[in-house]
Amino acid sequence: MSSSTPNTSSNVSMSSPYPQNKLFSDEFLRQIPKTDLHCHLDGSVRVETLVELCREQNLPLPAATAEELNRVLFKDDYNSLEEYLECFGYVTAALRTADALERVGYEFAVDQYQIGVRYFECRFAPQLNATPGKLNVEEVLLAVNRGLRRATNEYNARPEVASGEEPEYDYGIIVCAMRFWLPGFSPYFELFWEMHKHEEPRTIYGLASMSLITTAHDVKVKNDVPIVALDIAGAEDGYPAEDHSEAYAFAHKRFVGKTVHAGEGYGPESIFQAITDLHAERIGHGVHLFSPEFVNHEKNAADAEKFVQDLTEFIANSRTCIEVCLSSNLQVIPELKGDLLNHPFKHMLSHRLAVTICTDNCTVSKTNILRELRLCCDAFELSPYQLKDIVVGGFKRSFMNRPYTEKRRYNHKIIAYYDKLARKNGIHEDPNRYYESGAMESESARKICTCGRR
Numbered sequence: 001m002s003s004s005t006p007n008t009s010s011n012v013s014m015s016s017p018y019p020q021n022k023l024f025s026d027e028f029l030r031q032i033p034k035t036d037l038h039c040h041l042d043g044s045v046r047v048e049t050l051v052e053l054c055r056e057q058n059l060p061l062p063a064a065t066a067e068e069l070n071r072v073l074f075k076d077d078y079n080s081l082e083e084y085l086e087c088f089g090y091v092t093a094a095l096r097t098a099d100a101l102e103r104v105g106y107e108f109a110v111d112q113y114q115i116g117v118r119y120f121e122c123r124f125a126p127q128l129n130a131t132p133g134k135l136n137v138e139e140v141l142l143a144v145n146r147g148l149r150r151a152t153n154e155y156n157a158r159p160e161v162a163s164g165e166e167p168e169y170d171y172g173i174i175v176c177a178m179r180f181w182l183p184g185f186s187p188y189f190e191l192f193w194e195m196h197k198h199e200e201p202r203t204i205y206g207l208a209s210m211s212l213i214t215t216a217h218d219v220k221v222k223n224d225v226p227i228v229a230l231d232i233a234g235a236e237d238g239y240p241a242e243d244h245s246e247a248y249a250f251a252h253k254r255f256v257g258k259t260v261h262a263g264e265g266y267g268p269e270s271i272f273q274a275i276t277d278l279h280a281e282r283i284g285h286g287v288h289l290f291s292p293e294f295v296n297h298e299k300n301a302a303d304a305e306k307f308v309q310d311l312t313e314f315i316a317n318s319r320t321c322i323e324v325c326l327s328s329n330l331q332v333i334p335e336l337k338g339d340l341l342n343h344p345f346k347h348m349l350s351h352r353l354a355v356t357i358c359t360d361n362c363t364v365s366k367t368n369i370l371r372e373l374r375l376c377c378d379a380f381e382l383s384p385y386q387l388k389d390i391v392v393g394g395f396k397r398s399f400m401n402r403p404y405t406e407k408r409r410y411n412h413k414i415i416a417y418y419d420k421l422a423r424k425n426g427i428h429e430d431p432n433r434y435y436e437s438g439a440m441e442s443e444s445a446r447k448i449c450t451c452g453r454r
Contacts, residue, residue, distance in 0.1 A: 012368045018340070018378035024387065028425045029373050033118040033167055033414045035394030036358055036369045038259075038284055038323035040176075040233075041124035041144065042091045043361025044111070045104050047074060053094040053103075061090055074364055081265065081332045087364050092128045092186065096135060098143040105147025109171060111362065113155045115370050118167050118414065119398055122148060123174035123231055127181075127212060130188040137188070137215045145173065145225045167413045172228035172401055174259065175216045177209035177247060179232050179239035202243045209247035217254055228399035229257030231284065236266035241273035248278040257399035259323065263287055264333070267294025268308050275320065282397065286322040287329055287336075289315070290344045316353050321397035324348070325360035326375055327367045340379035349380065356394040384429035388418060 014026055047066040054061050063069045078084040095101055105122070112120045126140040148171050155161065155169045178185070183193040189208070196204045213230050220227040230251045232244050241260065251258055260274035264285035271289055274280040288294050289312060292304035300307040315322075324345055329336060336342045348355050357372050359365070377387060395411050402410065422428070 012362075012366060012371055014371055014374055016374050016378045018375070021377040021381060023384060023427065024377050024382075025425070026370070026374065028421065028427070029370055029377070030116050031421050031425075032116060032391060032418055033395075034116050034369050034373070034391060035356060035398060036112060036117050036120040037282070037321075037356050037394055037398055038325055038358035038360055039108075039112075039120060039122060040361050041104060041108055041122050042088055042095060042128070043364045044108055044359070045091050045095075045363055046107055046111070047363060049104060049107060050091060050094060053100050054090070057094060057097070057100075059090075059093055070366075074366065076366065077338070078331050084332050084364065095129050096131050096187075098135060098139060101129060101140060101143035102147040102150075105144040106151045107147070109148045109151030109155075111368070113151065113169050115368055117169075117369055119170045119172075119395060119400065121172040121174050121228060121399060123176050123233075125176040125178060125233065126216075127178070127188045127192075127208060128186045130186065132187060132191045137212065138219050141173070141175070141216065141219045141225060141227070142223060145223075148173070167410065167417050170400065170402075170410075172226045172399055174229040174231050174257075174399070175212055175227060176231045176233045177212050177244060178205065179234040179236065179241075179243070179261075180205060181208070181234070202239075205239070206243045206246055209244040210250065213247045213250050213256070217250070217256060220256075226401035227256070228401050229259050229282075231259045231261065232278075233261045233284075236262065236264065236270045241270070241277045245277050252279045257281060259284055259399075261285060263289050264329070267291055267296065268311055269295060269297055269300060271315075272300075272307075272311055275314070275318075280320065281399075282321040282323055283315075284323045285325060285329065286348075287333060287344060289322070290347050312351055312353075316351055319354045319397075321354040321356055321393070322348060323358045324355050325358050325365075326372055326379075327365045328360035331365060340375060343379075345376070346380055349386065354393055354397055355390060356397055357390060384422070384427050388422070388429055391418065 047069050051061065051066055051069065061069065063072050073087055073090065095104060108122055124144065126137045129140045130137045152169050152171055160166045161168050181189050183190040192208055193204060196207060209232065216227050219225050230248060248258055258279050259282040260278055260280040261284040262270040262274040263283060264287055267288045268291060271283055271286055274283060290308060292308045295304035295307055326340055326343060326345065329343060330338055330340065357376050359367055359369055359372055362368050376382060392415055395414050400407050
């Protein structure tokens with residue numbers, strides 16, 4: 001299989017619009033072990049690979065070269081979520097063969113590992129890739145896993161890893177169901193809709209989610225594929241979490257991890273639904289957690305401030321982890337006005353929530369985990385203790401496919417390696433100064449909760 005130019009720090013800008021946090025050099029951020037727990041496969045395909053795959057399959061693109069696509073399709077800024085999501089239609093159409101899926105799986109892992117990610121969770125919606133009679137959901141999962149595993153084996157064979165000097169590389173797969181879809185989304189969905197056309201649409205969405213998780217769990221058990229969690233993605237407003245409660249109950253009873261896109265396109269009640277209806281252990285985005293003005297249900301709206309406060313306290317106490325995707329949020333949430341100082345991440349820090357920094361879509365957002373950490377360190381003036389807490393928290397809150405005792409040993413190795421690099425770079429953290437700078441509870445921090453007004 002051919003390979004295109006990696007999505008690494010060499011072709012992703014590390015420049016930040018905020019004063020650089022002098023405590024952390026770009027090289028230190030590259031060296032430290034990192035996670036990326038919220039990253040979509042189809043949103044992170046190398047642009048050169050997309051061009052090649054579409055050329056091989058005679059599929060249309062709005063431009064002929066990678067350079068042109070980076071201008072007209074994968075933009076620096078998007079006018080709406082709909083424009084942002086337009087990119088994915090072209091990508092998923094090119095990912096409906098086993099060879100293409102294995103290739104992008106391999107390249108996805110290489111791109112992560114090359115910049116110091118030691119563990120990632122690759123998420124995608126197999127039902128968007130499957131084609132009845134040609135490529136089923138099981139074959140989609142197996143193809144992607146072959147690519148991910150091949151890259152992982154290559155990196156773990158490196159002398160510094162094989163000798164035990166550095167922590168090994170690992171990954172998990174998260175299968176995404178769709179809150180909402182139409183028959184035109186994929187050949188699989190077209191047939192599924194036809195088979196269930198006499199059902200109510202919301203019932204069909206739930207049936208599709210159930211079909212996905214039962215198949216994925218079977219693949220996990222029979223083929224030793226590290227499918228670690230179920231997710232639902234797509235439009236939140238008007239497409240409630242409860243439509244997928246049966247699929248999540250199936251996952252819950254079989255000890256499969258559960259994460260949910262929530263609080264990105266709807267308010268705090270979407271996060272509440274994810275936790276109460278779907279047993280969510282992690283929340284994707286969660287941007288509107290601190291937005292009482294987004295509370296709509298009459299029962300909750302009567303005292304929206306208290307509802308938000310109680311929800312926040314529950315998330316803090318349960319250590320429900322928020323998967324924060326800064327660049328992506330700036331691109332699709334206009335209320336943030338393109339400025340991270342309007343992002344509620346600062347408020348998440350002041351409430352000591354469990355958070356992890358993620359990329360969401362490396363290609364669509366022209367980013368990687370290095371850039372996301374650079375932005376986070378600079379915009380929120382992170383202290384050494386805060387940065388370590390966030391980075392190590394990603395490993396702790398992962399759905400890693402290992403027995404708990406092995407995961408603890410791995411995490412201890414990660415911490416020891418991080419500490420070694422910190423000492424080498426003259427970085428010392430003081431846990432008693434957690435609230436210094438970026439995490440300080442102040443009037444400005446409290447005002448962050450008003451971001452995202454409608």
